[in-house]
Amino acid sequence: MAEKATSVEEYLDALDPERRAELERIRALVSRLVPDTEATMSYGMPTLKFKGRALVYFTASKKHMSFYPSSYAIEALRDRLEPYKTTQHAIQFTLDNPLPDTLIEDLVRVHVREIDAAGE
Known part of the structure; x- marks a missing residue:
């Protein structure tokens, strides 16, 4: 959707209001939980870094949104991810089936x- 964005704000500005609101919710939730994050773009995706490392990435595409918390996190909480399509690094979700705050946390x-x- 916003492949050429050079900042998180530019990426979010290119989204429709509903998807933007959902990604803003995730961004705010992670930032409250880990206040020392730095927002940046990495691999064309909005990224929150912690201690110089990517903590999470989040993106929107036509049919779904994705949250990238790390393969360790996905594996550790695999049983709670049943309602979502997952890959080794990402969890796909929709506006109709968003990720709950407690799961993101x-x-x-x-x-x-x-x-x-x-x-580190």
Whole structure:
């Protein structure tokens, strides 16, 4: 949708209001949970970095949105991801079936622990 965006705001500005609101919800939730994040673009996707590493990516496409919390987080919480299509690195969701706040928080906590454990 916004493949050529050079900033998170530019990416979000290109989205329809409903998708933008959903990605803004995720961004705000992660930023509240981990206040020391830095918003940037990486691989053409809005990214929140923590301690210099990508903590999460989030994107919107025509048919779904995706949340990338890390393969560790997806594997750790696989049983709670049944209602969503997943890949090794991403969870796909829609406006009709969004990711609950508690699930996003738990996925982020798993990845924060992984980053902290790496000592970076």
